[in-house]
Amino acid sequence: xxxxxxxGFVPDLFSLSLALSExxxxxxxxxxxxxxxxxxxxxxxxxxxGKIFMGCCNTxxxxxxxxxxxxxxxxxxxxxxxxSGKTSIVLRFLDRDxxxxxxxxxxYTFGRRAKxxxxxxxxxxxxELGGGxxxxxxxDVPLNPSSLSHTAVAIVIDLSKPKEIWYNLETLLNSxxxxxxxxxxxxxxxxxxxxxxxxxxxxxxxxxxxPDKNLMNPFLVPLIIIxxxxxxxxxxxxxxxxxxxxxxxxxxxTHGATLQFFSIKQETLVTKMKGLLSxxxxxxxxxxxxxxxxxxxxxxxxxLDSLQQxxxxxxxxxxxxxxxxxxxxxxxxxxxxxxxPPESTSNPAIVDDPSKDPQYSxxxxxxxxxxxxxxxxxxxxxxxxxLKLTDCDSEGQYE
Numbered sequence: 030x031x032x033x034x035x036x037g038f039v040p041d042l043f044s045l046s047l048a049l050s051e052x053x054x055x056x057x058x059x060x061x062x063x064x065x066x067x068x069x070x071x072x073x074x075x076x077x078x079g080k081i082f083m084g085c086c087n088t089x090x091x092x093x094x095x096x097x098x099x100x101x102x103x104x105x106x107x108x109x110x111x112x113s114g115k116t117s118i119v120l121r122f123l124d125r126d127x128x129x130x131x132x133x134x135x136x137y138t139f140g141r142r143a144k145x146x147x148x149x150x151x152x153x154x155x156x157e158l159g160g161g162x163x164x165x166x167x168x169d170v171p172l173n174p175s176s177l178s179h180t181a182v183a184i185v186i187d188l189s190k191p192k193e194i195w196y197n198l199e200t201l202l203n204s205x206x207x208x209x210x211x212x213x214x215x216x217x218x219x220x221x222x223x224x225x226x227x228x229x230x231x232x233x234x235x236x237x238x239x240p241d242k243n244l245m246n247p248f249l250v251p252l253i254i255i256x257x258x259x260x261x262x263x264x265x266x267x268x269x270x271x272x273x274x275x276x277x278x279x280x281x282x283t284h285g286a287t288l289q290f291f292s293i294k295q296e297t298l299v300t301k302m303k304g305l306l307s308x309x310x311x312x313x314x315x316x317x318x319x320x321x322x323x324x325x326x327x328x329x330x331x332x333l334d335s336l337q338q339x340x341x342x343x344x345x346x347x348x349x350x351x352x353x354x355x356x357x358x359x360x361x362x363x364x365x366x367x368x369x370p371p372e373s374t375s376n377p378a379i380v381d382d383p384s385k386d387p388q389y390s391x392x393x394x395x396x397x398x399x400x401x402x403x404x405x406x407x408x409x410x411x412x413x414x415x416l417k418l419t420d421c422d423s424e425g426q427y428e
Contacts, residue, residue: 100144100149100150100151100152101151101152101179101312102151102152102153102154102179103151103152103153103154103179103180103181103309103310103311103312104153104154104155104156104171104176104179104180104181104310105153105154105155105156105180105181105182105183105253105306105309105310106156106158106168106171106172106180106181106182106183107119107155107156107157107158107183107185108157108158108165108168108182108183108184108185108201108205109183109184109185109186109187109197109201109255109257110185110186110187110190110193110197110257111159112131112187113185113186113187113257113258114185114187114255114257114258114291114293115132115157115159115185115257116129116130116131116132116157117129117257117293118185118255118257118291118302118306119138119155119157121293121299121302121303122155122302122303122306122307123138123140131159132157132158132159134158134159134164134167135156135157135158135159135164135167135170135171136156136157136159137154137155137156137157138154138155138157139152139153139154139155140152140153140155140310141153142310142311151310151311151312153310153311154171154176154310155306155310156170156171158171165200165201165204166204168204168205168208169208172205172208172209172212173212174212174215174216177209177212177213177216177223177227177250178227180250181250181251181252181253181309182205182248182250182251182252182253183252183253183254183255183306183309184198184201184202184205184252184253184254184255185255185257185291186198186254186255186256186257186277187257187258188256188257188258188259188261188262188273188290189258189261189262191265191269191273191368191369192369192370192371192372193371193372194273194276194277194365194369195276195362195365195366195369195371196371198254198280199362202284205248206248209249209250213227213249224249227249227250228247228249231247231248231249231250231285232247232285234247234251234285234331234332235247235285235331235332236332239332239335240335240337241282241283241335241336244283244336244357245282245283245284245285246283246284246285247284247285247331248284248285248286251287251309251331252281252284252285252286252287252331253286253287253288253289253305253309254277254280254281254284254286254287254288254289255289255290255291255302256277256288256289256290256291256327257291257292258292259290259291259292259295259298259326260292260294260295262290267323267324269368270323270324271323271343272343272364272365272368272369273323273369274321274323274327275323275339275340275342275343276342276361276364276365277327278321278327278329278334278339279336279339279342279357279361280358280361281329281331281334282329282334282335282336282339283357283358285331285332286331287305287329287330287331288327288328288329288334289301289302289305289326289327289328289329290326290327290328291326292326295326298326301316301318301328304316315330316328316330317330317333318330319333319334321334321338342357342360342361342363342364342365343364343365343367343368344360344363344364344367
């Protein structure tokens, strides 16, 4: 029996505007330095408020512990592309029958599960990061020194948008790896063997004697790659589905991840996803079903795939001779891009200047930014004029 308490974290835009007007982000109101980019400001604001929120959550858990009401703790941190189905996954796991709402920044939920007749209940923390790759800096909140040893990362990609799959997956993987490395460095002074221990656990998940060991680099914490919107993916042509499935299997396998497809419209897949999350949160029996047929929903537990079964990248002989790749991942990246060329997106992490993206317009912030841009331009012109005068003076001295 699962009982859940849910809370959320949404940035206070009024406080954000106030912070901007009062220059609370490291800029001086008496200097000509421009206000930082809107995206960085919002990210920094949310990050700082998120740490306060994390403290509140920890206080609640400490209270439960003091009351002797908690057993073991585990966490799942869910990130992924915008509108890929992250919230739907969480809601169905919680058995909550409500329409999903866009996740603004970072949302937190925790569940409790009784063990037999014991009074103490295990606690499962669920963190969900919104904004696609934009707010990946907020990984600092759920991925921290105190949670590292009992946290799994789940990355949700949108199968219906194959041209965005590689970018989103690569960006989020790199962000998570970077954060994990930072946390490990923070822990080394107190726990010098933390990285070796995590590495050993990672190999235990995939099999230390796996035949592909030399070509694998297992993620240091349990990793789940979820292919969302499988119902739309089914409408693709056979060859497209095959390329996407093989590519995701390769990326999951080399990172020691579990790969599972999901659709909110198919109850079988909902049940499978519930079981996967329950395993990572409460240690229930893992599902060892292996399904690699691209005509069916992919389900590959960590360590059960192989490069031989996956096959070679979808490249022609002409492409193989033309492409220069340093490693297998780059080769697969080129092959995937051949079928699904990356395209520009409105994601603020990709556009050249997110502050100019009309999708994220904020009149008060934009007005302040415009004013500072004008000040910066006047300052730039003043410097240029001074440089020209200096050059002229130098030339006059040597005539």
